[in-house]
Amino acid sequence: MSASDVAVTGLGLVTPAGLGVAATWEGLCAGVPTAETDPKLSGLPVDFSCRLPGFDPVAELGRRLTWRIDLFTEMALVAAREAVADAGLDPGTWDGARVGVVIGNGSGGNVSLEAEYGKLRDNRISAISPLTIPRSVPNMVAGEIAIDMQALGPNLVTATACASGATALGTARDLLRLNACDIVIAGGSESVCSRIASAGFSQAGALSSRTHDPAGSSRPFDAERDGFVLGEGAGILVLERAEHARARGARVQAHFSGYGATADGHHPTAPDPAGGGVRRAISAALADAGLGVADIDHVNAHGTSTEKNDLAEGRVLRTVFGSPPPVTANKSIIGHCIGAAGAIEAAVTVLTLRHQLIPPTANLHRLDPEIDLDVVTKTARPHRMRAALSNSFAFGGQNAVLVFKAA
Amino acid sequence: MSTATYDMLVTKMTENLGVDASRVRPDATFADLELDSLAALELGVILEEDLGLTFDLDELRREEMTFGQFSAHVERLLAEKRSAAVDAV
Incomplete structure (x- = not known):
């Protein structure tokens, strides 16, 4: 472990695969897709999504808190509390000034905004909640975590659409390397299963329209894939300066060793088919970690199930690795949780290294003949792993690649 | 103090604003109930929406107002609204 390494301690x-780390890991390893018909999206061209199973924010947080916040903040608070407890930290006693919060989010409180916009359309201006803005601005998720845990260091939200969660982790890592704080509560959160998001993404041609078979709709790398599926959730990692973690005797779950961030500079929504931006991000992340391609034993792919992403990602991995290590795509099970996706998948990558077990990619029945990858399918695969990549790419052309090393 | 209006307001306070029901007493001020100005405004909007009442927002921001006084104020507004409806007939 080098001095610049950052420890993942919580x-x-x-x-959608489960509430909590244990339930999510179990759900992912079982390999059962969670996409199903979503009554909220009834009547729309795409009326299914991956939603949380029985999430009860009032029971988790109390009405005193939930009345003023949107779902994306509720999910983040619940995940942050779990992560901090998992790290063996106590917000009641820590030096809050040395604790930062960096959370990725794509679309803020679009669920709340949609409801308030209905009142505006009906000209019921006085019925619009005074909480409309505080509930829906994306940065509120980091602000509410600061209030909840008295985390009083640097506090911000990153917006790189589908890569936001990974960008947040990379940014948090930089804050720790700069010694701006000792601990960062970092990750992503997104509640995007709204009518406007479903309609907007489907009009853009990004969503699977497999309405006759929601469970089979998210199928990364499969020859019959036709788009991604909306998901919702939050993933939070407690990142710590390695020496801080060591000094307090914390259990290190993995080392966060490398981060590479680039832009395609190519197209608003389509990936660069030549994959230049992604290639540079992987190279930068590996160089940052001081590792070569031969040291990477697994890739947690962006794997959205769109035709273009999976093709471009498959090609880039071939180019960079020659013979890429085993790959998996968690979006086949939990859908695309947009701003949370990169953080959820980073947490899953940490779990993959810890358990030395790769969760499967669901719905992959026939690999796209143009994609030459060893994708883990059907059942979880035990595999010896020293280090792994977690890829995230965004609408907008932003790429964020993270490198984790086994503890 | 228990009237239909008072009980309805207790429900709004506990269901919509998460105030602990055991703390809602007639002599508790908005400050006692830890209702900040944003919470008071939200309550006003909820009551406007549900009861069709119009509140003076500055009135709602008065932290020393007790819950009992607030309940009486709402009752007065409801009575005025009823008599206005009768006048209109």
Whole structure:
């Protein structure tokens, strides 16, 4: 471990595969897709999504808190509390000034905004909640975590759409390397299963329209894939300066060793088919970690199940690795949780290294003949892993690649 | 103090604003109930929406107002609204 390494000491997850780290890991390893018909999206061209199983924010947080916040903040608070407890930290006693919060988010409180916009359309201006803005601005998720835990260091939200959660982790890592804080509560959160998001993404041609078979709709790398599926959730990692973690005798779950961030500079929504931006991000992350391609034993792919992403990602991995290590795509099970996706998948990558077990990619029945990858399918695969990559790419052309090393 | 209006307001306070029901007493001020100005405004909007009442927002921001006084104020507004409806007939 080098002095610049950052330790992952806590994890928190709220995902369609399960509430909590243990339930999510179990769900992912079981390989059962969570996409199903979503009554909220009834009547729309795409009326299914991956939603949380029985999430009860009032029971988790109390009405005193939930009345003023949107779902994306509720999920993040629940995941942050789990991660901090998992790290063996006590917000009641820590030096809050040395604790930062960096959370990725794509679309803020679009669920709340949608409801308030209905009142505006009906000209019921006085009925619009005074909480409309505080509930829906994306940065409120980091602000509410600061209030909840008295985390009083640097506090911000990153917005790189589908890569936001990974960008947040990389940014948090930089704050720790700069010694701006000792601990960062970092990750992503997104509540995007709204009518406007479903309609907007489907009009853009990004969503699977497999309405006759929601469970089979998210199928990364499969020849019959036709788009991604909306998901919602939060993933939080407690990141710590390695020496801080060592000094307090914390259990290190993995080392966060490398981060590479680039832009395609190519197209608003389509990936660069030549994959230049992604290639540079992987190279930068590996160089940052002081590792070569031969040291990487697993890739947690962005793997959205769109035709273009999976093709481009498959090609880039071939180019960079020659013979890429085993790959998996968690979005096949939990859908695309947009701003939370990169953080959820980073947490899953940490769990993958810890358990030396790769969760499967669901719905992969026939690999796209143009994609030459060893994708883990059907059942979880035990595999010896020293280090792994977690890829995230965004609408907008932002790429964020993270490198984790086994503890 | 228990009237239909008072009980309805207790429900709004506990269900919508998360105030602990055991703390809602007639002599508790908004400050006692830890209702900040944003919470008071939210309560006003909820009551406007549900009861069709219009509040003076500055009135709602008065932290020393007790819950009992607030309940009486709402009752007065409801009575005025009823008599206005009768006048209109």
